Amino acid sequence: MEFEQQLEVIKSAKVLMVGAGGIGCELLKTLALSGFQDIHIIDMDTIEVSNLNRQFLFRQSHVGQSKAKVARDAVLRFRPNINITPYHANVKGPEFNIDFFKQFNVVLNGLDNLDARRHVNRLCLAAGVPLVESGTTGFLGQVTVHVKGKTECYECQPKPTPKSYPVCTITSTPSKFVHCIVWAKDLLFAKLFGDKNQGNDLNTRSSDGASSSDNAEDAFERRAGEDSEHYGRRIYDHVFGYNIEMALGNEEAWKNRDRPKPIYSGDVLPEKLSYQNGNVEDCPNGDPSSVSAMASLGLKNPQDIWSLRENTRVFLEAFKLFFGKREKEIGNLIFDKDDQLAVELVTAAANIRAASFGIPLHSLFEAKGIAGNIVHAVATTNAIIAGLIVIEAIKVLRGETNKYRMTYCLEHPARKMLLMPVEPFEPNKSCYVCSETPLSLEVNTRRSKLRDFVDKIVKSKLGMNLPIIMHGSTLLYEVGDDLEEDEVANYTANLEKVLAELPSPVTSGSVLKVEDLQQEFTCNINVKHRENFDKEKEPDGMLLSGWTEIPTPEKENDSSLGKEEIVSTPYQTASLGTENDDLEIIPAGVDIVPGGTKRKLSDISNATTSSSAGVLDVTVNSQKPEVIDDDNDVVVMIDGGNLNANKKKKMLE
């Protein structure tokens, strides 16, 4: 009877899946095999060769076709009588508005980025449709349930931002290979090939020709008529030789650490570059993206660890190839893990720097993984997560509110369990997304322009696409296709004005109303003037706060020559190194205060060994797990004490 009821609920449900990638393929298959009959799928991508190892609904012959459409066709072959409606489109598009969302009983996310997840969260809240959210990174995964008014929304807690390092560790005192990679990628590569107007902490001055450092020549400028190997060697000697000599001059810095050794190209590679396979002059296939220093030097295996001499050859050769074959792109390049030549140059540079600082060298394969924040996807994790999404979706459809679980998939068993289910939390009463709580913004109203506010706060922090900004009854900014020419001119002019000089001046005490009509989302921001900001800690020159009490990080050594890296945010995120912020795993030992209730996040890493898995949003005590669900769900729950019964906020029934 129970089973029949369940099947009825499943058969009559209309569900929306967003994302038909790694999780999405598994999810669509599991939904279809579980009896779902009306499934809509949105995915904006086409199939790539690299998807085929795990996105099993796709085959080689589908490369280049819409994921949503091919996924539909593949599933219809074994479930021909169900309805699957594909949309090859961005979920942020205007066609997927509140009315579109309202037609569904539940929305299931299999996305890979924060931006789209926040967008779907807002539309689900506006449309009153429950959301089952998911993410995986390697062996780690999670599924969470978000039902308006009952459980926390996807944005009830701020998300950890990617790990960052203090500038001094990167520029002066690297102690790990990752520091050398960040230096090679964000400083050296950006300086050589990126936008010249971007600020850069690389020391580019040489003392040649002038005593005052202001007048010293920029060592990075190519001299008239200079050949590219000479130019490359000059840069090499500057960054790996001269700059290290300069740093060594600061005796204080090296009292408690090993002194780096300056490296000059002439010492490592006295002779001119020589080639193994002689294909230097040709651009294979005429395609600049296939230019490779490894290929022209005859280095074949990306898993080999090159010697200092080989790294030097790769560096100089990659440098030459950039100037010889890809000159047009110079000035606009941004490091991309799929750009072979860029990866070669960054690997070689990071290794030469590592050699100088006594840090072990790494292969190109490893360096690429670190530079591109690549965590290899694990198909089984996606399959497990997809199964859990369906389990939660069925509970949502049956209205079994008290059975909802957020479930974490671990890398190492914690007390013999790989799946860690936790009762969801109630909405955060100060969430600016689901509770309409105003935010606060500290900003220098006489220095910051409206453009800074739009870019750094409205788009980047609040994740709005088509914002409208109002101050009282004055419209300060709006975007959209249906604006008159004079309106566009007016808003464009406003962007360049400082806040205090806008047509309706924004000063301390002003309240700005920011709205995104597409997301059906509005929030108020209380403005407070502040004169100065710490460039390193508050690079935006403004500070947004308000929707949750942010835990204070344990202060690590942030002195100018710190021993440990610190993160730039209060969250010490696990170094999941995900390129796509898939998991919002929160560090061990940090208390978060959602909705005014203490949520203890204690360390389960004593039960897990990996630092990345040992950071979960749950509290576990040493009691034995107990099966608490009496139906045959896979849900097991660590005994009731786990969340500290008196501290745990149960969902509102």
Ligand SMILES: Nc1ncnc2c1ncn2[C@@H]1O[C@H](COP(=O)(O)OP(=O)(O)OP(=O)(O)O)[C@@H](O)[C@H]1O
């Ligand atoms: N805004 C969006 N609108 C629609 N689909 C989206 C949006 N953002 C991401 N997606 C889809 O979500 C899916 C995520 O799947 P997955 O994490 O497996 O990524 P992938 O791009 O397939 O693989 P990889 O990034 O590892 O190469 C992708 O198919 C992607 O197209």
Ligand SMILES: [Zn+2]
């Ligand atoms: Zn919320």
